[in-house]
Amino acid sequence: MKRRFLAVLLGVLALVSSACSSLSKEAKELPPMSFAGDHTFSTLDLREVVAAEVGEAVKGKWERSAVDDGAFAIERFYAKQGFGFARVAYELVHVENKPDRAVFTIEEGPRVAFEDLEFIGATSISRKTMEAFFPKPSRSVAHPVWWVESQIASAARDLEDYFYKNGYLDARVSEPVTSFDAKQRHARVKVDVVEGVLSRITKIELEGAPEDIQAPLQRAADAFTGRPYSPLVAGAVRSQLEEVLAARGYADGKASAKLPERGADGSTTVTFKIEPGPRVRIASVEIRGVKRTQRDTVLELLTLNRGDFYSIDKERESFRALYQSGLFSSVRVSLAPGSEEERVLIVELNEANAVELYVEPGYGSYERFRVGLGGRLKNLFGTGRSLEIDGSLAELAQRGRVSLITPRVFGTDIRSTFSVFSNRREEPSFTSRENGLAWNFARRLSRRLSATLGYEFRSTSVSNVDVIGPQVQALIDAVEISSVALTPVFDTRDSVFVPSKGGLTKLTFQVADGTIGSELDFLRLRFAHSTYLPVWDDGVLAVSWRTGLIVPTHNSDSIPLQERFFNGGENTVRSFREDELGPTDSQNNPLGGEVYHVFSIELRQKLTGNLDAGLFFDTGNVQLDHDDYFESTGFRDAIGVGLRYVLPIGPIRLDLGVNPDPDNGEDRSVLHFTVGMAF
Numbered sequence: 001m002k003r004r005f006l007a008v009l010l011g012v013l014a015l016v017s018s019a020c021s022s023l024s025k026e027a028k029e030l031p032p033m034s035f036a037g038d039h040t041f042s043t044l045d046l047r048e049v050v051a052a053e054v055g056e057a058v059k060g061k062w063e064r065s066a067v068d069d070g071a072f073a074i075e076r077f078y079a080k081q082g083f084g085f086a087r088v089a090y091e092l093v094h095v096e097n098k099p100d101r102a103v104f105t106i107e108e109g110p111r112v113a114f115e116d117l118e119f120i121g122a123t124s125i126s127r128k129t130m131e132a133f134f135p136k137p138s139r140s141v142a143h144p145v146w147w148v149e150s151q152i153a154s155a156a157r158d159l160e161d162y163f164y165k166n167g168y169l170d171a172r173v174s175e176p177v178t179s180f181d182a183k184q185r186h187a188r189v190k191v192d193v194v195e196g197v198l199s200r201i202t203k204i205e206l207e208g209a210p211e212d213i214q215a216p217l218q219r220a221a222d223a224f225t226g227r228p229y230s231p232l233v234a235g236a237v238r239s240q241l242e243e244v245l246a247a248r249g250y251a252d253g254k255a256s257a258k259l260p261e262r263g264a265d266g267s268t269t270v271t272f273k274i275e276p277g278p279r280v281r282i283a284s285v286e287i288r289g290v291k292r293t294q295r296d297t298v299l300e301l302l303t304l305n306r307g308d309f310y311s312i313d314k315e316r317e318s319f320r321a322l323y324q325s326g327l328f329s330s331v332r333v334s335l336a337p338g339s340e341e342e343r344v345l346i347v348e349l350n351e352a353n354a355v356e357l358y359v360e361p362g363y364g365s366y367e368r369f370r371v372g373l374g375g376r377l378k379n380l381f382g383t384g385r386s387l388e389i390d391g392s393l394a395e396l397a398q399r400g401r402v403s404l405i406t407p408r409v410f411g412t413d414i415r416s417t418f419s420v421f422s423n424r425r426e427e428p429s430f431t432s433r434e435n436g437l438a439w440n441f442a443r444r445l446s447r448r449l450s451a452t453l454g455y456e457f458r459s460t461s462v463s464n465v466d467v468i469g470p471q472v473q474a475l476i477d478a479v480e481i482s483s484v485a486l487t488p489v490f491d492t493r494d495s496v497f498v499p500s501k502g503g504l505t506k507l508t509f510q511v512a513d514g515t516i517g518s519e520l521d522f523l524r525l526r527f528a529h530s531t532y533l534p535v536w537d538d539g540v541l542a543v544s545w546r547t548g549l550i551v552p553t554h555n556s557d558s559i560p561l562q563e564r565f566f567n568g569g570e571n572t573v574r575s576f577r578e579d580e581l582g583p584t585d586s587q588n589n590p591l592g593g594e595v596y597h598v599f600s601i602e603l604r605q606k607l608t609g610n611l612d613a614g615l616f617f618d619t620g621n622v623q624l625d626h627d628d629y630f631e632s633t634g635f636r637d638a639i640g641v642g643l644r645y646v647l648p649i650g651p652i653r654l655d656l657g658v659n660p661d662p663d664n665g666e667d668r669s670v671l672h673f674t675v676g677m678a679f
Contacts, residue, residue: 030055031062031099033070037106040081046104049077060099062092067102074104082146085109085184112147115139115186122193125163130191133159147187152176156191163195167228169262170196197266199229204237208274213248217274220244229260229268238272245276246312251335251343252277280310280335283342289349293327294382300411301325301384302333304345310335318347325407326386327379328352354378360649362392365570365672366578370394384408397425415442428579429589430476431464432562451488457481457517460562466589467561475591477560479520483512493532497650498612498677500540503531514554520563521554530679538606544679546572546598551626564592565622570672571679572598573620574657575638577670582622582634588665595623597635600679604644612651614642616678637661650676 035046053073054066071088078086089105114137119130134155138145156173163171174192204221206214220240227233234257245253254275261269284306287298299305301321303314315333322331329352336344360372374390384407391400399421406416422435440454461478486509492502510524530544548565552558568576583591598620605613621634642655655672662668 030058031060032095032101033104034101035104035106037108040083040108040111041077046074046077049073050104062100062102064092067092070102071104074106078106078108079150080148082111082113082148083108084112084147084149084187110183110185112180112185112187113138113144114147114152114189116188118188118190120190120192122195124168124195124198125166129162130159130193133162134189147178147189149178152178152189159191159193163193165230165232167199167230167233167266168195168197169199169230170194172196197264199260199262199266199268201225201227201229201233201270202267203269205269205271206241206274207271208276210250210274210276213244213250213276216248217241217244221272229262229270234260234270237270241272241274243312245274246310249279249281249309249311250276251280251310251312252339278339278341280340281342282306282308282310282345285345285347286336287347287349290351292351292354292379292382293349293384297327297379297382297384298322298347298349300408302345302347304333310343310345315345321408321413322347322349325384326352327384352378362675364394364674365670367394367396370397380404397423399423409441413443416440417442426464427561427566427590428577429466429591430462430561432460432462434458434460434562448492449488449490451486453484453486455482455484457483460560462560462562465561466587467585467591468587468589475558475561475564479560480518481512481520481563482516482518483510484516485510498644498646499532499542501532501534503529505529520552520560521556522550522552522559522563524548524550528679535603540604542600542602542604542677542679544598544600544602546596546679548596549626549629550594552594559594561592564594565596566590566592567596567598567620567622570653570655570674571676573618573636573638574616574640574655574672574678575618575659575667575670576636576657577667580666581620581636583624591624593622593624594626595621595629597621602678610646612644612646614644614655616640616642616655616657618657644677653677 030047030051033047033050035043038046050070050073054069057069058066067090071090074088075086086109087107091103093101093103095101114135117131117134117137119127122130135145135148135151153176156176160171160173163173172194177190177192179188180186201224204225206217206221209217220243221237223240224233224237238255238257241255242253245255254277255272256275258271258273282304285299285302287295290298302318303321304311304318308314319331319333322328322333328349330350332348334346336346354377356376356378358372358374362370362372364370370392372390372392374388377387379385380387386405388403388405389401392398400423401419401421403417403419408414409416417440419438420436421438424431424433436456436458438454438456440452442450442452444450458481460481462476465476467475488507490505493499493504494501506528508524508526512518512520512522514521526548528544528546530542533541533543535541550559550563550565566579566582567573568581569578573581579590579592582593582596585591598618600616600618602614602616607613616638618638619635621636623629623631623634637660638657639660640655640657642653644651644653653672653674653676655678656669657672658669659666
């Protein structure tokens with residue numbers, strides 16, 4: 001115990017010694033100095049203030065000018081701490097056979113609290129906006145805001161600049177006037193504002209614009225009419241005009257504003273001189289930095305090629321296509337310098353690693369522990385294509401897939417994925433197996449909207465079937481399914497893993513038919529929509545509707561077990577275990593159905609750090625026959641709470657779902673542990 005105490009004591013002494021030694025080198029080298037009247041701040045603080053001001057100028061002995069500077073620095077220091085009336089006197093004391101000593105005598109005066117702020121004359125800008133430039137006054141004795149004159153004056157200048165930038169070119173904000181109480185301990189500040197007339201753009205004229213782009217230039221300029229005028233807005237107009245020029249081949253085009261013409265009422269006409277320069281055509285494309293990638297692969301990703309007129313929009317599109325291909329770790333696209341009408345487009349690239357491997361552990365309440373394994377061979381033979389192998393292993397499910405991905409098909413931005421797959425999963429009442437191939441074509445139609453069109457062939461079968469009874473024997477069948485599907489997706493979420501606003505809408509329309517080689521004919525529709533609404537700080541209300549409908553067609557009379565919809569589990573109605581909600585046989589084995597619905601509402605709240613909480617309600621059903629899609633029977637509910645811990649791969653989620661009205665044999669509550677949000 002004594003040794004531990006001694007060690008702690010030595011540690012404290014070391015910290016004190018370190019703090020003392022933090023005096024600046026300049027402070028140590030200064031000639032002697034002393035202070036009188038310093039009640040609030042330490043001698044160490046004041047020595048540092050003087051050293052910062054005069055340390056470089058003083059070499060061995062004091063000069064009166066340096067002492068004067070030190071006194072002024074101490075006054076400024078006190079003023080910044082709220083001692084607006086502090087004064088510092090000084091003298092040089094001669095000491096026989098020693099360096100002269102600088103003696104600073106401080107009259108601190110009262111420390112002044114900032115109590116009130118008043119604006120006079122301002123009507124166009126809100127008080128809340130103006131207050132944001134100033135310290136916030138406070139009447140709290142425990143936590144006062146100190147009055148600092150220089151800070152108030154700086155805020156007034158910033159406020160005047162704000163008026164100017166928002167079109168009040170003649171606005172003036174006077175020096176703040178401060179009044180004090182009798183003891184000079186409380187300050188009240190008045191700020192006088194003269195706004196003047198608001199200058200607003202009523203017309204923008206263009207001089208020297210090429211006739212072929214006069215119209216788009218004028219449209220770009222007219223978009224600013226009606227806005228308050230300021231030099232910043234004029235700069236924005238200039239940038240937009242130069243963007244239009246560069247988008248139409250005038251790579252060096254310039255626009256410059258003349259002095260505006262302002263009327264007495266604030267109406268403002270701005271004239272821009274257009275200097276387009278030559279319209280540039282791409283003479284050739286020079287590709288730098290590639291070793292594995294074929295030249296044609298790079299050219300296919302470019303939207304600018306030899307013979308094209310230059311366009312800054314196409315330059316940016318080319319950059320995005322190259323970078324988003326995943327083939328390159330860095331990308332730079334630029335025109336060669338010069339003033340010629342034909343110039344070289346330079347594409348500078350650094351190739352990314354060609355091989356990627358990953359291992360992703362996971363857990364689900366039904367499948368239990370699982371591990372995802374995969375690898376990607378990018379830029380196969382330098383063509384830009386990728387070969388991907390991925391799969392997952394779990395106690396109740398095994399999945400594997402090999403895919404060949406072509407990022408651009410026939411020079412378009414359509415992405416092709418050809419896959420061969422094999423899956424096995426033990427469901428609660430049977431085991432399903434499927435082997436097959438798929439070929440999908442995906443295209444992003446806009447920043448938020450994408451669509452996928454695909455073909456799939458699957459050989460499916462079931463085994464270890466527990467369902468019994470003559471009415472379900474028709475559901476047990478091994479079939480080969482050939483189908484096409486269209487899936488549009490509209491995504492406005494701000495995060496894929498933990499969204500706080502926006503929404504996600506996904507619709508899949510699938511057709512299987514004998515004319516394309518299918519043994520089972522059906523139409524299948526899946527729809528999912530989720531909305532995420534911020535409700536307060538770090539609180540999100542998430543709402544979801546998911547539904548499915550499958551209809552046998554032509555010569556098919558029923559849908560086999562492995563193709564039917566099931567409900568219940570960690571991502572649907574959470575008061576049930578996996579697939580256990582819905583119609584059952586005489587032994588309570590789930591049969592699935594041709595219709596399902598799930599409605600969910602969840603209130604999500606951040607607790608601390610990466611830890612979130614959730615309060616949820618789910619309701620859903622399964623109907624045996626597609627004719628009962630609009631029937632409201634069979635709905636079962638879940639009420640629950642949960643915790644989520646957010647990781648880079650998604651949140652780890654623990655949910656407790658309670659069944660408010662359990663039937664015979666049903667659990668009253670179910671605990672789910674998995675990775676990822678329910679929706």
